[in-house]
Each structure stands twice: as C-alpha cells, then as structure tokens.
Amino acid sequence: MLRSALLILSGNAVTSLMLLARNLLVARLIPVADYGVAATFAIAMAVVEMGSQLGLQQQIVQARNGEDPRFQAALQGFQVLRGVIGGIVLFALAGPIAAFLNVPETTWAYRLMALVPVFNAFTHFDIHRLNRTMVFWPAILSGAVPAFLALLVVWPLAMFYGDYTVMLYSILLRAAMIAVTSHLVARRPYRLVLDRAVMGNSLRFGWPLLINGMLLFAVFQGDKLIVGRELGMEVLAIFAMGFTLTLTPTLVMAKSAQNFFLPQLSAVDRDTPEGQARFQYLSMVTMQISLLNAVILVVVFALFGAPVVHLLLGVKYAALPPLLVALAILQGLRVAKAGGGVVALSCGHTSNAMQANLMRVATLPIIWYAVVQGATLPVVVLIGILGETAGYALSLYLVRRNPGVALGQMLGPVLMSVALMVAAALGDAVSGDVLQGQGWIQPLALIVLLGLTVLTMKDLRRYITRRRKNR
Known part of the structure; x- marks a missing residue:
C-alpha cells in the first residue's frame, strides 16, 4: 500500500515538474508581457472546464457498478458530448475573453484553444477505472508522457516564434497526446454509448461538482x-x-x-x-x-x-x-x-x-x-x-x-x-x-x-x- 502511495506521488510529481519546467522555460525564452498573455490561455481553458466538471472520472471510481463495461462506455460517451459542446462554447467566447483582458489581437489563439476540450473528451476512462483496483501506472503514463512531449517542443517553438504562441502549441500537443496515450495503455476496447439513464445519474451525482467547477474557476482564475x-x-x-x-x-x-x-x-x-x-x-x-x-x-x-x-x-x-x-x-x-x-x-x-x-x-x-x-x-x-x-x-x-x-x-x-x-x-x-x-x-x-x-x-x-x- 505504501508502495502504491509513493508510485502515485512520484508519478504525479514527475508530470507536474515537467509542466512546471515547461512554464519556466517559456518564461525565460519569451518577453514578460508575452508570458502574461500565455497565462491567459489557462483562463480560457478554465472557462470551458468550469462548465464540464461533473466528476465522471471520480464517478467511475466511486460507483458500485464502476467495473461494468457498458457503464464505462456510457460515461465515455457523455464525456465526448460534453467535450464537443465545450469546444463550441470556447470558440464562441474567444472574442469576448480577449476583449475583456484587453488583448483583442489574441482572439485567433483562443479559438484554436477550442480544440483542447475536444481532444480531452476522447480520453479512455480505463485509466481511471483501474484505480479501483489500485493500478495506477496507466493514469501516470497518460499524464507523464504528454507532459514530457509538451516540454520537449518548447525550445524549437521558441526559436521559430518567440512569443506567446509557444505556450499555445505546447498546450495543444499535450491535450492531443493525453487522449492518444490513454488509449495505448488501456486494457479494454474503447466504446461510446449515449445512455440517458447514466447521463441523468451523472448529472445528479455531478451537479454540485459542476457548480464547484464554476467556483474553482473563480478561485483559481x-x-x-x-x-x-x-x-x-x-x-x-x-x-x-x-x-x-x-x-x-x-x-x-x-x-x-x-x-x-x-x-x-x-x-x-x-x-x-x-x-x-x-x-x-x-x-x-x-x-x-x-x-x-x-x-x-x-x-x-x-x-x-x-x-x-x-x-x-x-x-x-x-x-x-x-x-x-x-x-x-x-x-x-x-x-x-x-x-x-x-x-x-x-x-x-x-x-x-x-x-x-x-x-x-x-x-x-x-x-x-x-x-x-x-x-x-x-x-x-x-x-x-x-x-x-x-x-x-x-x-x-x-x-x-x-x-x-x-x-x-x-x-x-x-x-x-x-x-x-x-x-x-x-x-x-x-x-x-x-x-x-x-x-x-x-x-x-x-x-x-x-x-x-x-x-x-x-x-x-x-x-x-x-x-x-x-x-
């Protein structure tokens, strides 16, 4: 059990340290004001995430029927539906967000960021289901590998662009690779089901988490x-x-x-x-x-x-x-x-x-x-x-x-x-x-x-x- 705890901590730490290194490297390589613009990309993503925090990943761990393949497929289907809607919302809000932050010239970047929730929506939930049996390697790899790649591309992007777009493309690459890696380490085939009953139960389970996601947006951003x-x-x-x-x-x-x-x-x-x-x-x-x-x-x-x-x-x-x-x-x-x-x-x-x-x-x-x-x-x-x-x-x-x-x-x-x-x-x-x-x-x-x-x-x-x- 202690070994599992150390595995989780070290895995999460490696992922976060690579993302921190990515941010530090970007901060060193681009002007301070450009890093301020890059920081607003996290705010743009949080706008979408605050509307999609239904705790589906936690639900598959907490629910008694979390091992049921159809239940997992239904959660994945709901996740895809939410991700596509989130991408549309972010695309529509790109202009108002840029205008509110007094950087209207970055509207195009916020629109491109609309791809991130769509990429995230296709994450395979097997990496979360396996946590039920204290198997954490798939989730750790799905975090660490994309973070490493996001760090790896910073230097060539900085040499080519030299501004806030370095962070933009690094974020997009990481989001895409999270989905890809989750499928590579999964043990079950990937299935999508749109089940009204499961979506209703998820909404009842997750509506406080949804509101909490909005509150967390306010807290963090x-x-x-x-x-x-x-x-x-x-x-x-x-x-x-x-x-x-x-x-x-x-x-x-x-x-x-x-x-x-x-x-x-x-x-x-x-x-x-x-x-x-x-x-x-x-x-x-x-x-x-x-x-x-x-x-x-x-x-x-x-x-x-x-x-x-x-x-x-x-x-x-x-x-x-x-x-x-x-x-x-x-x-x-x-x-x-x-x-x-x-x-x-x-x-x-x-x-x-x-x-x-x-x-x-x-x-x-x-x-x-x-x-x-x-x-x-x-x-x-x-x-x-x-x-x-x-x-x-x-x-x-x-x-x-x-x-x-x-x-x-x-x-x-x-x-x-x-x-x-x-x-x-x-x-x-x-x-x-x-x-x-x-x-x-x-x-x-x-x-x-x-x-x-x-x-x-x-x-x-x-x-x-x-x-x-x-x-």
Whole structure:
C-alpha cells in the first residue's frame, strides 16, 4: 500500500515538474508581457472546464457498478458530448475573453484553444477505472508522457516564434497526446454509448461538482482576471508565475491524496460498527496528510523559494520573491481544504467542496474593489488568504456534519499548522536589519514547528507505521 502511495506521488510529481519546467522555460525564452498573455490561455481553458466538471472520472471510481463495461462506455460517451459542446462554447467566447483582458489581437489563439476540450473528451476512462483496483501506472503514463512531449517542443517553438504562441502549441500537443496515450495503455476496447439513464445519474451525482467547477474557476482564475484586466500583462505574468510555482506542488499533493485515499474510503462498508471505525480512522489520515502537505509547502517556500526563483527566472521576475511565502500559505490552505472534500466525495456528498469554495469566491469583489482603488499584489494575496482560511474552517464543519466525521483528532494538527504559517508569514515580513546575523532563527523555528505538527498527527503516524510493517 505504501508502495502504491509513493508510485502515485512520484508519478504525479514527475508530470507536474515537467509542466512546471515547461512554464519556466517559456518564461525565460519569451518577453514578460508575452508570458502574461500565455497565462491567459489557462483562463480560457478554465472557462470551458468550469462548465464540464461533473466528476465522471471520480464517478467511475466511486460507483458500485464502476467495473461494468457498458457503464464505462456510457460515461465515455457523455464525456465526448460534453467535450464537443465545450469546444463550441470556447470558440464562441474567444472574442469576448480577449476583449475583456484587453488583448483583442489574441482572439485567433483562443479559438484554436477550442480544440483542447475536444481532444480531452476522447480520453479512455480505463485509466481511471483501474484505480479501483489500485493500478495506477496507466493514469501516470497518460499524464507523464504528454507532459514530457509538451516540454520537449518548447525550445524549437521558441526559436521559430518567440512569443506567446509557444505556450499555445505546447498546450495543444499535450491535450492531443493525453487522449492518444490513454488509449495505448488501456486494457479494454474503447466504446461510446449515449445512455440517458447514466447521463441523468451523472448529472445528479455531478451537479454540485459542476457548480464547484464554476467556483474553482473563480478561485483559481478570478484573481488573475482582475489583475490582468486592471494591472496589465506584465503584472499578470509575475502573479501567474507565482501561482504556477506554488500551485504545482499543491495540485500534486491534492491529486495524489485523492487517487490514493478515495478508493480506500469508498470501499469501506459504513453500515457496520467496524466499518464506521475504519472510515473514521481513514478520514483522519486523509485530512491530516492534506494538512501536512500544506505546512510542508509553506516551509519549503519560506526556506528556498527566493533563491530558486532568482536562479531559474533571473532579474525579469525580481518582483516575485516577496510574494512567495504568502502565495504558499494561500495554496497550502487550499490543499488542506481538499482533504475533507475527498472524505465527503467517497460517500457521494459532492456539495461539501462547493460550499467550502464559496468563502474564497466571496473575496473576489473585495479584491476587485481593492485593486481599482490602487491595491498592490500583496494585498490581493492577503485577501485571498483570509478567504481560504474561512473556507478551510467551513470544510471541517461540513465534514463533521455530513458524512459525520468526529474532528477531535484534528484540533492539535490544526493549531500547530496555524502557528507554523503565522511564523512563516512573520519571518518573511521582518526586515533583514532586524534579523541581521540571526538568519538561522526562522528556519529553526519552522523546522521545530513542523516536527511538532507531525507529532500531533497520531492517526497519520499510526497509518504510516502499519504500512511499513506490512511491506
């Protein structure tokens, strides 16, 4: 079991690191303003994705009949239908998106991006079905191979174009290869069925995820839309790169936790006392490891973020290092919040994540008003942190209410994690003159707090110890 966890984590990490390397290489090879335009392609894709988040991949893992070939074919058919509709929507919205971001000359690029949801729609769901039996290689290869190819083409594209189209063609190639690779590693023949009953069940299962997809668009892209529209492409490039650096490990952690724990939680029979105890235990492990991932992210960026940015991006992105710790805290709270969402999803309660994200979305009007009034990027990030803090608190309340997980074992880890994040933020805010000659204080404090946080996570430590003994 521990070997499977390491496989998932390493596989997701390799994919994300290659995509991060792709973004860093593009940022080095093209002007800063062009990278700002390239960052808006992610916003364009999110417009489509927010309308297609029905959780079909999670449904084939969570559903009792997930092994049924016809059920899989029906989900694949629904996926193709959604992808084609998504491509049409993106093509129609290309002009308005470019106009809103004040880059009307890029309309053609957004229209070409309409191919991406169509490519994604033909992904073979066998890579997700196999997760039910803890077989993860097909899903890992379907992510890693396309990411490698997307990185490989950056240099020749940059030599030929030298602008934001480098990112455009890299994104298109990756989307096409994800579909191709998923078919190459699949074990079942690919079939498409349009089944109204399955589509109806998927809509009932996924409508909270659909709304949550819209909320996630606001969470992940709302700040960028505001910054890009009001402050320009160069400021957006700085902000987007900061998001990329801190969000990449966050997504690796959240995706790995969901891939690993969702099948285990879904398989528990909660109708028996033993099953209820098992579910409670695994729920604590899932939420504690999500919180641990959050504090590790903060510690890493507090200790190494600034020198790594200077090394990788040079003076073009000199304005980024002062934002890194705050962005790491923002993303850390987001990955911590995902733990409760996985627990709820395993029981079919898909609305928990949606409700928790509402707290973050509520900050967007405040951010927009602040930016219009002259606020800078640190203020934008601070308001986002407050929203994510409220969202995490709500996620804990929701998982306690439904599916009814007791949260006593989370009190210590939460308090220690808060202390660590506060220490990281304060240490980052203190001037070099105050800590002159005592630069060891903050690293030592963060490492001690990280150790204390781990000590309070009794369920997680017991889980890891048992897995080591059973290897």
